[in-house]
Amino acid sequence: MGVLETITGPNDLRMLDTARLPQLAEEIRHFLITKVARTGGHLGPNLGVVELTIALHRVFAAPQDRILWDTGHQAYVHKMLTGRIAGFDRLRRRGGLSGYPSSAESAYDLIENSHASTALSYADGLAKAERLRGRHGRAVVAVVGDGALTGGMAWEALNNIAAAPDRPVIVVLNDNGRSYAPTSGAIAQRLALRPAAGGFFAGLGLSYIGPVDGHDIAALEAALREAAGLGCPVVVHCLTQKGRGYRPAELDGTDRFHTVRPLDPATGRPLHTTGRSWTSVFGEELVELGAERTDIVALTAAMLDPTGLGAFAAKFPDRVFDVGIAEQHAVASAAGLALGGLHPVVALYATFLNRAFDQLLMDTALHRCPVTFVLDRAGVTGEDGPSHNGMWDLSVLQVVPGLRIAAPRDARTLKDRLREAVAVTDGPTVVRFPKGDAGPDIPAAATTDGLAVLRRTGAEDVLIVSVGAMARPCLEAAGQLADHGKGVTVVDPQWVKPVSAALIALAARHRLVVTVEDGCRAGGAGSALADEMRTADVWTPVRTLGIPPRFLPHGKRAEVLLECGLSAADIVRSATEPVVRPLPAMVG
Ligand SMILES: Cc1ncc(C[n+]2csc(CCOP(=O)(O)OP(=O)(O)O)c2C)c(N)n1
Ligand SMILES: CC(=O)[C@@H](O)[C@H](O)COP(=O)(O)O
Ligand SMILES: [Mg+2]
Numbered sequence: 001m002g003v004l005e006t007i008t009g010p011n012d013l014r015m016l017d018t019a020r021l022p023q024l025a026e027e028i029r030h031f032l033i034t035k036v037a038r039t040g041g042h043l044g045p046n047l048g049v050v051e052l053t054i055a056l057h058r059v060f061a062a063p064q065d066r067i068l069w070d071t072g073h074q075a076y077v078h079k080m081l082t083g084r085i086a087g088f089d090r091l092r093r094r095g096g097l098s099g100y101p102s103s104a105e106s107a108y109d110l111i112e113n114s115h116a117s118t119a120l121s122y123a124d125g126l127a128k129a130e131r132l133r134g135r136h137g138r139a140v141v142a143v144v145g146d147g148a149l150t151g152g153m154a155w156e157a158l159n160n161i162a163a164a165p166d167r168p169v170i171v172v173l174n175d176n177g178r179s180y181a182p183t184s185g186a187i188a189q190r191l192a193l194r195p196a197a198g199g200f201f202a203g204l205g206l207s208y209i210g211p212v213d214g215h216d217i218a219a220l221e222a223a224l225r226e227a228a229g230l231g232c233p234v235v236v237h238c239l240t241q242k243g244r245g246y247r248p249a250e251l252d253g254t255d256r257f258h259t260v261r262p263l264d265p266a267t268g269r270p271l272h273t274t275g276r277s278w279t280s281v282f283g284e285e286l287v288e289l290g291a292e293r294t295d296i297v298a299l300t301a302a303m304l305d306p307t308g309l310g311a312f313a314a315k316f317p318d319r320v321f322d323v324g325i326a327e328q329h330a331v332a333s334a335a336g337l338a339l340g341g342l343h344p345v346v347a348l349y350a351t352f353l354n355r356a357f358d359q360l361l362m363d364t365a366l367h368r369c370p371v372t373f374v375l376d377r378a379g380v381t382g383e384d385g386p387s388h389n390g391m392w393d394l395s396v397l398q399v400v401p402g403l404r405i406a407a408p409r410d411a412r413t414l415k416d417r418l419r420e421a422v423a424v425t426d427g428p429t430v431v432r433f434p435k436g437d438a439g440p441d442i443p444a445a446a447t448t449d450g451l452a453v454l455r456r457t458g459a460e461d462v463l464i465v466s467v468g469a470m471a472r473p474c475l476e477a478a479g480q481l482a483d484h485g486k487g488v489t490v491v492d493p494q495w496v497k498p499v500s501a502a503l504i505a506l507a508a509r510h511r512l513v514v515t516v517e518d519g520c521r522a523g524g525a526g527s528a529l530a531d532e533m534r535t536a537d538v539w540t541p542v543r544t545l546g547i548p549p550r551f552l553p554h555g556k557r558a559e560v561l562l563e564c565g566l567s568a569a570d571i572v573r574s575a576t577e578p579v580v581r582p583l584p585a586m587v588g
Contacts, residue, residue: 002027009083010057010108021217025050028077029245035088036076037265040383041099044243044257045074048176048214049143052238053077055220056141056172059228063107065139066126070119070148072100072111073259074174082108092383094555100385114387115355116325117151119144120171124160127167139228141170147179147302150187150324161233162204170227171206171235174214176242179302180255184322191237201235210237215244255305275437279376281411282433283308285418286345290316296422298345299334301327307347307376327352331359331371338369343422350375350390350432357396364428365400371428372421378407378432379469379518379547380560386551389560393432394467394519398497398528402427405497407468407517407525411438413452417494430497434469434518435557442471444492449502452492454478459487462575463510463540465503466492467517467525470566474516477571486575496525499532507533513542514574516566521546541579545570 003020004027007013016024028050036043054077056067062082069075079087079097084105090096101109111122123142130138148154161169175191177183190200198208207230212223220238227234242257243249248268249257262271290296290312297319298309304322313320323330327348334344353360353375364371378390397403404424406417414433421429444452454471455478462481466474471492478488489510493503496517507513507529515526526544533542547564561567 004028004031004080004085007081010062010081013054013081014058018218021054025054025217026245028054028080031080031085031088032076033246033265035091036260037263039088039091039093040259040261041091042073042076042258043246043260044249045145046076047244047246047249048240048242049074049174050077050245051215051217052143052172052174052220052240053081055217055224056143057081059221059224060139060141065141066110067108068111068119068122068126068140068142069101070142070144071116072114074143074145075101075109078108079106082106092385092554094553094559098385098554099383100387112385112387114384115352116145116148117153119148120154120157120161120169123169123171124157127161127164127169131167139170140168141172143172143174145179146173146175146177146183146188146191147325149173150179150183150185150302151326152328158204158206162206165205165232167233168231169233170224171233172224173210173235173237174240175211175237176214176240178242178255179325180258180306181302181304181322183324184302185324187324197237207232207234208237209234211239212236214238214240275439276411277436278411278414278433278438279306279308281414281438282347282374282376282418283311285415287311287315289419289422290319293343293422295342296345297321297337297342298347299323299330299337300347301325301330301352303347303349307349307374309347327356328359331356332363334371335359335363335367335369338364338371339367343370343372345372345374345422347374347376349388350378350393351381351388354392354396360397360403360428361400365402368402368427370425372418372424373428373430374418375430375432377435379434380552380557380564381435382557382560383554385554389547389552390432390434391518391520391547391552393430394496394517394525395523395527397430398523400428403430403497404428404495405430405432405525406495407432408494409452409466409468409471409492410441412441413492413494414438432468439472442475450494450500451502451506452494454490454492456489457482457487460489460510461487461512462489463507463513464488464490464571464575465507465513465515465526465529466490467496467515467519470516470518473566473568473571476568477575480568480572481575488575493525497528499529501536503529504533504536504538507540507542508538510540512575512579513540514545514571515542516545516571518561518566519546520549522549541581543574545574
């Protein structure tokens with residue numbers, strides 16, 4: 001009988017003979033490689049925390065002691081040791097195990113938010129709550145990666161944690177030297193200066209233990225027990241290796257094993273090839289633009305390759321800046337670059353722009369800085385769960401004065417919108433597109449006044465306003481409606497902010513408008529059109545289809561879109577249900 005199958009929870013782990021721990025670690029690694037190779041997920045980060053997680057659950061008595069995981073993508077081993085081994089066959093699948101901590105799954109899980117650099121703030125709050133509730137003796141432990149430590153929030157939290165020597169927080173620094181790629185910036189450089197790193201924290205008044213071999217369970221347990229005994233805020237600096245124990249990951253110098261798609265465990269090679277991704281189309285076009293215009297520079301928040309900037313960085317190494325997991329700084333620094341006469345392109349996942357809204361609003365738009373934001377993973381991403389869907393940008397950004405937003409429908413229009421965006425000199429622009437393959441191009445039947453008419457079938461019964469990548473279900477719906485004798489126009493506004501007068505005029509000529517967007521329905525592009533139509537005294541009924549304003553459980557993108565009511569059938573239904581016209585308000 002193996003060791004792992006005897007572990008039903010941390011108590012079994014604490015009872016285990018230490019001589020069996022290396023075997024347990026080996027079985028956990030084998031399990032991770034086997035399972036994640038089938039489902040996809042965060043293989044590298046979790047292989048790097050096998051011994052660390054074993055030691056944490058042997059030293060601390062969760063869930064009474066709170067163990068927090070920053071970003072949470074490295075919590076698979078934690079899940080395995082807290083009774084969820086059986087769930088890994090359906091990791092990140094609809095109804096299956098989340099790829100991040102989930103309080104619905106277990107009392108051992110607290111933080112579900114996969115946005116980095118937040119764990120220390122939670123820890124600070126939890127420690128304060130312990131004090132105020134008169135509770136003592138329950139540890140607050142936060143596991144933070146070296147990448148997450150480059151986020152400003154982490155230092156805001158440390159500023160508070162270090163100020164209260166009597167309020168112990170145990171900061172477990174999981175230092176593998178990488179975010180995706182090697183972690184950038186001075187913090188990572190200092191951490192690499194073993195053992196001077198201690199001085200780095202001591203300067204803040206934090207105790208420091210380390211560096212500790214993050215794969216030596218006995219050493220880790222000793223360090224964690226020492227930290228627990230100090231009774232004050234302390235950093236335990238653990239040196240780990242991302243992808244440890246899996247040769248393809250250990251030998252690979254790229255970030256390919258941070259998040260993997262299903263792969264052949266023997267070789268580490270993906271099982272399925274993918275088509276031309278939106279990301280790669282953006283990356284290639286930016287290289288073209290970079291060759292044409294020396295004022296174009298690019299910024300990433302520790303996600304150079306995932307956002308498609310790898311090729312640009314290779315060709316123009318001096319014109320790309322990896323600022324760490326620091327989106328707020330990225331945006332304000334981009335505003336500085338713009339004020340210095342350059343045109344920055346800030347490439348982010350849409351969900352992470354939420355964090356830098358004020359910097360976009362005040363540091364960029366208020367100053368009319370020509371910064372282009374390229375938002376990848378806009379709309380439903382799916383498997384990464386509720387905090388990763390890029391569903392808020394079209395709503396949140398509607399209120400930014402002077403901001404222009406484009407939503408390309410295919411690779412060709414992504415290139416066109418990107419070129420138009422970087423040509424804007426009097427304010428910020430956004431180009432947003434979803435995760436995955438861009439698919440074949442979708443030609444327009446006609447383009448007038450900036451509007452791309454994708455299909456027109458005679459009478460102007462229904463106008464379907466197709467935003468970005470929703471063009472395919474919109475055209476599918478139009479075909480079904482036409483087959484039933486409905487006159488349909490499908491239009492792609494191309495730039496959804498500001499709402500164009502031509503689009504309002506087109507809406508005025510139809511009996512019903514249906515807008516379809518891969519973004520939150522509340523306050524999104526459809527709502528903005530409806531508002532502008534009312535302002536223009538155009539009273540054509542408008543039905544807005546979008547993602548409902550709620551957190552979406554994880555699942556495949558297609559599954560989640562279907563559940564959000566964004567299929568062709570939903571569009572047909574919305575276009576055919578009778579309109580019950582409200583009585584016109586009597587104007588006295
Ligand atoms: C605010 C934010 N920006 C970007 C990301 C994308 N992201 C996920 S994991 C990761 C790297 C994390 O590095 P580190 O904290 O060192 O953890 P490791 O993967 O090395 O264990 C990044 C940038 C994120 N989750 N949150
Ligand atoms: C945890 C995190 O934020 C990223 O690693 C994310 O999971 C990657 O998502 P993609 O797989 O869409 O690049
Ligand atoms: Mg790291």
